[in-house]
Amino acid sequence: MIDLTILGIYFAASLFLFSYGMNCYVVVWLYLRSFRRGCETNAAIEKSKASIWDHQDQIPTITTQIPLYNELNVAERAIRAAAALEYPTGKHEVQVLDDSTDETQLRVDQVADELRKQGIDITVIRRKNRIGYKAGALEEGTMQAKGELLAVFDSDFVPNPDFLRRLVPFFLNDSKVGLVQARWGHLNKGHSLFTRTQSLGIDGHFIVEQSARAFSGLYMNFNGTAGIWRKQTIVDAGGWKHDTLTEDLDLSYRAQLAGWKATFVPDVVVPAEIPETVAAFKNQQFRWAKGSIQTALKLLPKLWRSDLSLFQKVQAYFHLTHYAIHPLMVLLALLGLPVILAAESRFTPALILGIGSLMSLATFAPSTLYWFSQKQAGIHWAKRLLGIPILMFTGVGIAISNTRAVLEALLGVESGFVRTPKSGDKALKNYTVKMPILPVLEIVFSLYCWYSVVQFFPLNKWFVAPFLVIYAIGFGYIGLLGLIQGTMAGKMTGRTKKPDTATAAA
Numbered sequence: 001m002i003d004l005t006i007l008g009i010y011f012a013a014s015l016f017l018f019s020y021g022m023n024c025y026v027v028v029w030l031y032l033r034s035f036r037r038g039c040e041t042n043a044a045i046e047k048s049k050a051s052i053w054d055h056q057d058q059i060p061t062i063t064t065q066i067p068l069y070n071e072l073n074v075a076e077r078a079i080r081a082a083a084a085l086e087y088p089t090g091k092h093e094v095q096v097l098d099d100s101t102d103e104t105q106l107r108v109d110q111v112a113d114e115l116r117k118q119g120i121d122i123t124v125i126r127r128k129n130r131i132g133y134k135a136g137a138l139e140e141g142t143m144q145a146k147g148e149l150l151a152v153f154d155s156d157f158v159p160n161p162d163f164l165r166r167l168v169p170f171f172l173n174d175s176k177v178g179l180v181q182a183r184w185g186h187l188n189k190g191h192s193l194f195t196r197t198q199s200l201g202i203d204g205h206f207i208v209e210q211s212a213r214a215f216s217g218l219y220m221n222f223n224g225t226a227g228i229w230r231k232q233t234i235v236d237a238g239g240w241k242h243d244t245l246t247e248d249l250d251l252s253y254r255a256q257l258a259g260w261k262a263t264f265v266p267d268v269v270v271p272a273e274i275p276e277t278v279a280a281f282k283n284q285q286f287r288w289a290k291g292s293i294q295t296a297l298k299l300l301p302k303l304w305r306s307d308l309s310l311f312q313k314v315q316a317y318f319h320l321t322h323y324a325i326h327p328l329m330v331l332l333a334l335l336g337l338p339v340i341l342a343a344e345s346r347f348t349p350a351l352i353l354g355i356g357s358l359m360s361l362a363t364f365a366p367s368t369l370y371w372f373s374q375k376q377a378g379i380h381w382a383k384r385l386l387g388i389p390i391l392m393f394t395g396v397g398i399a400i401s402n403t404r405a406v407l408e409a410l411l412g413v414e415s416g417f418v419r420t421p422k423s424g425d426k427a428l429k430n431y432t433v434k435m436p437i438l439p440v441l442e443i444v445f446s447l448y449c450w451y452s453v454v455q456f457f458p459l460n461k462w463f464v465a466p467f468l469v470i471y472a473i474g475f476g477y478i479g480l481l482g483l484i485q486g487t488m489a490g491k492m493t494g495r496t497k498k499p500d501t502a503t504a505a506a
Contacts, residue, residue, distance in 0.1 A: 157226055182264075233258075250294075253303070300321075327403045442482070443475070
C-alpha cells in the first residue's frame with residue numbers, strides 16, 4: 001500500500017507538471033498564429049492616429065508615476081527620464097511617489113526643484129506611512145493625478161522619449177482599452193552569466209507569452225511598470241489593492257473582468273535593470289510566486305463564473321497558477337529515490353515509457369518556449385545553446401524558495417513587500433538583501449539528488465535519473481552561487497559604516 005501510494009503521488013505530480021509543460025507548447029502555437037497579425041494591427045493604429053499630435057485639444061492629459069522607496073542609486077535617472085518624455089506642454093505631469101526613509105528624499109527634492117525651474121510639471125508625494133507599500137503609493141497618486149491616463153515606471157526603468165507618443169494612440173483608437181503594456185528591455189544584461197540567463201526568461205515572457213495572450217483574446221497582465229492605464233479603468237476595477245503581493249496582476253484581472261481591454265505593444269521596449277544577485281532574484285521571484293497564487297485564490301472563482309469561453313478560463317488558470325510548478329518539482333526531487341526503490345519490481349516497459357515521456361515533455365517544454373523567444377529576438381544560436389540549459393537549472397534551483405512562497409500564499413501567511421535593490425549607473429549606496437538559510441538547504445537537496453542518481457547504478461532503472469541530474473545541478477548552482485554572493489555581500493556590508501537594513505527579506 002505504501003509503495004502504491006508513493007507511486008500514485010509521483011505519477012499525479014508528474015501529470016500536473018506535464019499539463020503546465022504542454023501549455024507552453026499551446027502558448028507557442030498561439031504566438032505563431034497571432035503575432036504577425038497583432039503587430040500589423042498595432043502599426044495600423046499608430047499610423048491612423050499620427051495626425052492627433054497636430055491638434056492639442058484632442059490630446060489627453062497624462063500623469064507619469066514613479067513609485068520610489070530608498071532608491072538613491074536610480075531615483076534621479078528615473079525622474080529625469082520621465083521629465084524627458086515627449087508630450088505637449090501642459091498635458092504631462094510627473095508624479096514622484098516617494099516613500100523613502102533615507103537620503104533618497106533629499107536627492108528627489110533637489111532634482112524636482114531643478115526640473116520645476118525648467119518648466120516641468122512635477123509633484124512629489126510623500127505619505128505619513130507605507131500602508132499598502134507600492135499599491136498604497138499608487139492608490140494615493142491616482143487620487144491626486146491630473147491626467148486621465150497614468151503611465152507607471154519602476155525606478156530602474158528608463159523609457160525612450162517617444163514612449164508616450166507610441167502608446168497613447170491605442171487609447172484614442174478604442175475607448176474600451178484600459179491598459180497598454182510595453183516590453184521590458186535590459187540595461188545590465190551583460191553584467192554576468194546570471195543576468196544574461198534572466199534576460200532569456202524575461203524575453204520568453206514578453207516576446208512569446210504576452211504577445212500570445214494579447215493577440216489571441218486572452219487575459220493578460222500589467223507587469224507593474226512600463227505601461228499606461230486609463231484612470232477610469234482603475235476606478236471601475238476598484239482601485240489599487242494591497243491584499244496580494246502582485247497588485248499589478250490583481251488589478252489587471254479585475255479590470256478585464258469589469259469589461260476593459262488590455263493590449264501589448266512588443267515594438268516599444270523599455271530597458272530596465274535585472275537583479276544581479278541570487279538573493280535579489282529570489283526575493284523578486286518570491287514576491288511574484290506568492291502574489292500570483294494569492295491572486296489566483298482571490299479571483300479564480302469569479303473567473304470560472306464569468307462569461308469567458310472555456311479556453312480563456314483554462315488559460316487564465318495556467319497563467320495565475322504557473323508558480324505551482326515549483327512545489328511539484330520539489331516533490332518529484334524528493335520522491336525520485338523512494339519511487340525507484342519501492343517499485344523496483346513493479347515497473348513494466350510501458351509504465352517506464354509513460355512516466356519518462358510525461359517528465360520529458362514537462363521538463364523541456366519551457367526551454368522550447370525560451371529557445372523560440374531568443375530565436376525571434378535574433379540571438380545567435382551559440383548563445384542560446386549556452387543560455388537555455390543555465391536558465392533551466394536556474395528555474396529548478398529557485399524551486400525551494402518559490403515552494404515556500406506558494407505554501408505561504410495557500411496558508412494565508414502575511415509578508416511585506418520587499419523591493420529589489422538596484423545599482424544604477426553608479427552605485428552611490430550599497431543596498432543589500434539578507435541571505436536566508438535557503439542556500440544551505442538547496443545544497444543539501446543537490447547532494448540528495450546526486451545520492452539518488454548513484455543508487456540507480458545497480459538497479460539499471462534510468463528513467464528518473466536524468467531528471468534528478470537536472471535537479472541536482474540546479475539546486476547546487478543556485479545554492480553555491482547564493483552562498484558565494486552572500487559571503488561577498490557580507491564582507492562589503494561589514495566595511496560600510498551605515499548599512500541599509502530596510503530591505504531585509506520577508
